[in-house]
Amino acid sequence: MAYRFITADTVDAVTTLAIARPxxxxxxxxxxxxxxxxxxxxxxxxxxxxxxxxxxGRAFSSGADLMPDGAGYEGLPEDLGDILEQHYNPFILRLMALPVPVITAMNGPAVGAGLALALAGDVVVAARSAYLLLAFVNIGLVPDAGATWLVARSAGRARAMEMALLGEKMTAADAQTIGLVTRVVDDETVLAEAQSIAARLAKGAGKAIGMIRAQVNHAVDASLVDVLTNECVNQRKAGFTEDFREALAAFGEKRVPVFKGR
Incomplete structure (x- = not known):
């Protein structure tokens, strides 16, 4: 299918989606x-x-487009809550709830809502020259698209407050140090590294991987009792999958398991 604002390419069960407004x-x-x-x-x-x-191009995403673009986009509405409720928030929630892993290749700056989109990945691979920026305060707005939650839960209240209040750039290396970014690689290898990780996961036990990402996201806000209960429910389901039976057979036969995501 042809797209106007993104590109999509699938190779060996890995789909690469790129925002294409360079x-x-x-x-x-x-x-x-x-x-x-x-x-x-x-x-x-x-x-x-x-x-x-x-x-x-040279950016992951600069965040919300503040101006009309002459291509059907009329700019931000007077009530900014409307665009968040109708578009930003549902997409972030959907991304977090997908049954397959999401790897973000942060090829350049991730700013504002673009930062939230980058950090919503299960593994965040950043180019060495990339940076993160919660720029909202610089234009009289507040973080949105889940950026507050994503930064605070990964890096802690103090770092989230500093980033949100000062509106300063954070290098990819610093972001990795505080736990916002998973890996930092040379600029020319960032997409290949992300695709390699995705390919590895695509060959894994798909049902378990889907449950793992949901389980970890649930654990961020849950009590230990709730986490233990959720682990039990998911382990019961995982124990009945074809992938687990294949893993047991492969272990007994001393070979590498071939998972089918079932």
Missing amino acids: DKLNALTPNVFAELNTAIDASLDEGARAIVLTGE
Whole structure:
């Protein structure tokens, strides 16, 4: 399918989605989210078992597009809560709830809501030259698209407060040090590294991987009792999967298991 604001490419059960507005530093609009949702639906229907999310050109995403673009986007509405409720928030929630892993290839700056989109990945691979920026305070706004939660839960209240209040750039290396970014690699290898990780996961025990990502996200806000209960429920399900039976057979036969995601 042809897209206007993104690109989508699937190789060996890994779908790579790229925001394709390099002239606008991949600024986000409702059209971008609509096309990402359509591409995700198509990739899952075609059997994708991992997704890579990145941006074209020199930025991952500069965040919300503040101005009309002459391509059907009229700019931000007067009530900013509307665009969040209708587009940003549903997409972030959907991304976090997908049954397949999401790897973000942060090829360049991730700013504002673009930062939230980058950090929503299960594994965040950043280019060495990339940076994170909660720029909202610089234009009189507050963090949105889940950026507050994502930064505070990963790096802690103090770091989240500093980033949100000062609105200063954070290098990829510093972001890795405080736990916001998983890996930092040379700029020219960032997409290949993310795709390699995704390919590895796509060959794994798909049902278990889906439950793991949901289980970890649940654990962030849950009590130990709730986590233990959730682990028990998920382990019961995992124990009945074909992948687990294949793993047991492979162990007994001293070979590498061949998982089918069932």
